[in-house]
Amino acid sequence: MKLLTYHPEEKIKYEWANGTVTFEITVNEQQTQLTFIEILPKEFPHRINDMAGWLVKKEHLSDLLNQCEVRADINHTRLVDEVKKFVQNF
DSSP states (O other), X not given: OOEEEEETTTEEEEEETTEEEEEEEEEOSSOEEEEEEEEOOTTOTTHXXXXXXXXXXXXXXXXHXXXXXXXXXXXXXXXXXXXXXXXXXX
């Protein structure tokens, strides 16, 4: 993974497979927003599993931010099925 952009507390962007992943932090008066952007070629063979994996990480981050125990039992297969349904309807 090659680091493409790094601005502490603002933005990090790096190579991911044949594309890029970016995390951006925006701070407003009473909230902080984390934006995730992934750009992959349409023909990327593992995009469903890739997106499901990021959804698992989103749940882990949510647990941490809500000061909960990080769940180790998140059902990756269920998320894969949900992403497949979403992509089919796109």
